[in-house]
Amino acid sequence: MESIGASKTSLSSITTEELWKQSGRYSSNSELLRLKDRKDSGFLLSPTHEEEITALVASMVHSYKDLPLRLYQTGRKYRDERRPRQGLLRAKEFMMKDLYTFDSTVEAGLETYKSVREAYKNLFDELKLPYLVADADSGNMGGKLSHEYHFVSPKGEDNVWSCDSCEYVANEELVEKKTPSAAPADAKPLTFTGISMDRKTKIEIHVPRPSDLAADASPTWDQISTYTNLHALKKAVPSPIELDTGIESSTLTTLLPQTTSTTAITDKSLSPSSTATDLTITREGDSCPHCAAGHLHVQKAIEVGHTFHLGTRYSEPLHAYIAGPDAATMWSPMQMGCHGIGVSRLIGAIAALLSDARGLQWPRAVAPFEVAVLPTPQVPDEAATALYDAVGGGGGVDVVLDDRVGKGLGWKMKDADLIGYPVVLVMGRGWKDRGEVEVQCRRLGVKKDVGLGELKSEVESLLERL
Template structure:
């Protein structure tokens, strides 16, 4: 029976020539576009989609939109994604990480244990007939921690580094910019587990080096910014960005030193100013006072900043005032400030506060302000009707004792760098493509991921890290960085094919195949599609964005080919024997 099955399969792979009875095995493994589905062109820009690079991904046959924020990858797009995954595998292997594949489905119960369920509005929940409380995971900290907690019980089993590349889900309210902001996306997440804080920091440094090596291999400019950990937990994190006007993040960098930080963590020089010394002649503009509240709803926090010179309105809404305050800087001064509260809720809660804190910012230093002007503004905040009985101080000295000063105004281009004496800060729009987090015991504590440690009778929580790379977002961001009026451009490391051999219909089959074979070892493809002229094939090759194009056209009559690289601005006619050398020379630069 087994032999019969083998013979049947063997016969199915035999090919019979039309002119004789000779049978042979089909062994042509060449990449041919005649055998590859690349449905390019024939599609116009989507309604409401203003992103040119995303439209080129559609026209170039890389993907199609299935639903709002959901995309199907076509063969060309899948080749790009697979190459990105191989690149990631290479650099994860360099730090001893093992690859896993976790279920897309998580449970509400785990997220409730870590406190991330109720506050997360982007969770896609699943309602089954048993109301089991399942959800589609946007990330896997809870699941991987629970898995490790059930299997790892001793420090001898650590360090452990586990990663996966898989689909993630987010209830994105307004999907936009194609792959950059979608409901379903591919992501690589690495989770690291160590027995101590120091060991975890060492692992963190190794992961950052692996990320640096990975992004360097793409040969694209990028920024690494100090970042805020948000609800991920921990106090140490870095973001990896591609600078792009299409980005949604603001990244600040210094003109003189290596300081780079995202909008949440950008710092300002610390000023030590005595209110008694702030006395500039002239009539000051009355400062603005922004009032917030602590997370426990017990403390009102009043932030005094100078009024912008063009803001003369006597009545300014709470939301408008908040736009002049760097709430991230305030959070560093007062970590318990609730920055997510709405104005109406705040007004209901303020009368019940029993403590008051004041933060006086020397913002907009070019404006005139006096001691009395600042103090009057603070007093006004305290003596509003809803606060009157909670704050009754009689002397200016009482007020000064309760004033803490720091610059919490919004950062502006040209502000002094907090790290060096000469640099100025500037801001750039950027696309976040990677993020590293040192989590500490943020997840291992609530999920009881504990290990026995030496010299202690008590088990201790595992120290963790989480490190992500947006795979589908990388595809979209690379496309947006390198596209031009002719089409897409791809770095060699992730291009669907590194080179293409394009021939006119007049070139013999054996000649085009011979040039393709000359490129053995290079990931090339042969455009042997019938019914397409040379001009159409070249426009199609530009649209798709192959790094190098080998053209067998008019010059082929003399045994020469034209080698093109649009990204490097190269069009060069070379002898047949020099084609491979020229293609390799160009690819090394990409």
């Protein structure tokens, strides 16, 4: 963050609900942990800090001369997750790094967004782990430009689509599809009648009937969800109506009150109407919408970062205005961006990718120490300290010496495996017989004896690959 001129700050874990009501996110967010003080005033355990940082900056910044401004923090966040699972990957409490940016013009805001994306690229490149950068839907955060950063993993909950011929990558919510062809004139649509969560609105869904479903069959919700893009369907339901996806069969609608209103959602292939929605689901092997030459493939992935260009989504409702350089730009809303990395999720994702039966295997960039020196109890303290200084002397390599008393070499080696040091130096039999150190790098499959003269260069060579 400091490489792009960001300054560190720290925001409160508790925030007033009034700011969230002002931004419009209070009533639309079901994951807020709400509380009241003794005066019955409403507060939240902050799941994110767009409202708070905007209000703070609005109270202190009033001129374009004070911009650009980039503020970041690393702190605890709280969300009322319906189903916390997979340890650090999805929890009610977690650590995040947030960067909030403020610019005076749209052009400057987009340039800032590019610089943040480059900084994120540098970070993930440094980890030397395969990752994907996907076009993403901004959702409840606001704005129309955002990207997600994913580690590919079978433990992931996100579906990320990528082309095997070009660089197109998008998440499931935003993946583009080719315009669907019109259904045959005699095609009988598949119609499902659902109900809103408040039981006041019937929701009719019309999609092309798949060939493997009988013409007279009444579809269940499971069948509809198999043939329909649920993200597009959710967006098509008029706000604030929310579809109850727990309904099992359209026959249950006979039990509904007759006074309910009805809203219809029709797939584009069934209707030329401008109000029709593309409910086509992307399938493995579909043609790429960008290059047409390649095909789309889906991978399970863990989202570890997200960048958003927010525009004036928060600066307008929270009155974060600045005086511009001329009359035409007097009191214009600031252009904002917010950019997050899930620190605790990143740790969990790396562990999911690199751990084995023996323990963790940290990339060099995030390891607690890069090298661990493990002497046997018989090695003199002076010799162990000299080796520690030889490897770590002059800086550049972060070394820890395991000089715990009363612990044998086998115990230390198992502990080092559990912790996951990238490189381990064992002062064992080779040291006693020949003055050589056993160099171990579990992740690269390296285990060999090295003389003192070549030791530092060997360690640095291994670390460069990690």
